[in-house]
Amino acid sequence: MTVPTTRRLARGLDGLPAASAPVRIVHLGVGNFHRAHQAWYTHHAPDAGQWGIAAFTGRRPDQAEALAPQDGLYTLITKGPDGDEVEVISSIVAVHPATDHEAYLGYLRDPAVAIVTLTVTEHGYRRDAVGNLDLAAEDVAADVAALREDLKAPVTSAPMRLVAGLQARRAAGAEAITILPCDNLPDNGDVARTLVIDGAAAIDESLVPWIEQHVDFATSMVDRITPATTDDDRDLAGDRLGYTDASPVPTEPFSEWVISGTFVAGRPRWEDAGAQIVDDVAPHERRKLWLLNGSHSQLAYVGSARGHETIDAAIADQQCRAWVEQYWDEAERNLGLPGEEVQAYRDALIARYENPRVRHLTAQIAHDGSQKLPVRTLPTLNAERAAGRVPVGCATTLAGWVLHLRGIGAPVHDPGAGPAQEAASAGPVGEVVPAVLETLQPGLGQDAELVSAVVEQAEAITA
Incomplete structure (x- = not known):
């Protein structure tokens, strides 16, 4: 009608x-x-x-x-x-x-x-x-x-x-x-x-x-x-x-x-x-940006690279879920919030992601990664590196983004990604990761341990 x-x-x-x-x-x-x-x-x-x-x-x-x-x-x-x-x-x-x-x-x-x-x-x-x-x-x-x-x-x-x-x-x-x-x-x-x-x-x-x-x-x-x-x-x-x-x-x-x-x-x-x-607002902001938005970006790149069109499909992939939990463990260490509060928020996020009736497209979330990752993923990554740890969860997100820039998974819709996309297509994954990371944050591509972790995760995602 x-x-x-x-x-x-x-x-x-x-x-x-x-x-x-x-x-x-x-x-x-x-x-x-x-x-x-x-x-x-x-x-x-x-x-x-x-x-x-x-x-x-x-x-x-x-x-x-x-x-x-x-x-x-x-x-x-x-x-x-x-x-x-x-x-x-x-x-x-x-x-x-x-x-x-x-x-x-x-x-x-x-x-x-x-x-x-x-x-x-x-x-x-x-x-x-x-x-x-x-x-x-x-x-x-x-x-x-x-x-x-x-x-x-x-x-x-x-x-x-x-x-x-x-x-x-x-x-x-x-x-x-x-x-x-x-x-x-x-x-x-x-x-x-x-x-x-x-x-x-x-x-x-x-x-x-x-x-x-x-x-x-x-x-x-x-x-x-x-x-x-x-x-x-x-x-x-x-x-x-x-x-x-x-x-x-x-x-x-x-x-x-x-x-x-x-x-x-x-x-x-x-x-x-x-x-x-x-x-x-800051404590609420960090919790949401790092846990929800950070894991959304990971699922957008990694999930789409593994063939998943929606968040509920991606979180149902047990490997994707394990990587999200790994990333959340890293973020939680640096939030400075009570563990019970963070765990309750994590549990609620899983329930929201699993809702099959909210078809949130990974391709939609993947937009503008060059602008999103610095505020969603890099705070946890930098805190973990400052503590002497290699954040494999964060590296998984970056690996998914590198694959995304290379045409794997969700299409690129990111006006700010020109230099990163150019760097990502300049050779094999193992060779381009340092240059891609450098576009995200100066000095990141010179971190040999992080680069190695990103390369390993890129291989794991596409295995």
Whole structure:
């Protein structure tokens, strides 16, 4: 059955507000994860009627094209081991392609807008080797040049979109606002602050003190497995709710959001929807990045190299599971958290990975390894090497990544992997590993014991 899905028609559905909420949050990078996570928490906040989200796509306009005719409404499908639950999420009240720059500037000029959130992936932050804004990157350099000529000029990189929005806000006389990154980066609020200050200084030094006075950079840790949407998901939404949803979102029952920030212009009551508001995100962040994201990357590369398309299939491979447990042992030694807490988290991860109804594709997780591995795998690797140990679990992840770069397993979708991919294809595995590791972290390829372990694991993966 095909029924037009509009906010007006959908108001008769249980749980939807009587009218659209006013826009008070702007989101950059709308995709499945944002819609299963931050938008879901906002929808379930008791004051959701005051906190509408205006969402902008990344480089591709697909989500805007799918969601705009639906007035931002979509179906969330929670795939539990025993069945599916569906609900219509109404917190996104406007959806725009990234190219609608004037609409974006218009929102940032509005004093009522209190928060900008981001899910642009690790690569989208455009950091250089030391963590500053990569002003030499082609898109960043083009954005800086454009804004120097015209402060209203369209820009494409996430840091410079933030800078352009803040400049427009200052010019309009609007003030307090919070920037809240929701990507898997340690201290992501501090990362965003550094990049925005660098970008502001590159176009107008006078913008820097205004940002320092009026902009709060909050930090968050996010967690919810959200696979890509399939035709089966679209069919399910239609069968259950009686209309065609062009872009439903499948997700798992588990969700976690830990947030630290002052929120100078206010925020939804996310804590009443299950989020944790804390003084220090770091312990939660390390646990999630090292255990969940670190093992996800390992399963993406190693699992796909062994022929597994999904996480549940990969974790059912007893060799893959043993390598994950080995990696977790290494990470746990360096987390500094109680053993009981870590074991409970590990057990919960296994249960989440084994859920056959959440088809999380290894190829999807494998994207952007050059940006992900430094924050997911290298902290444990460096800590283990500093203690004099050879971390075979970490070496297994790196071995899987080398194979991935050589065309084995999931295809490479990683704009930052050019040098690593070139190095990986320059000869036999045993010869290329040092050069590949060197692209990930200077000096890593000179560690003979680590290189040997990576080569051995690459052979074990493909045996």
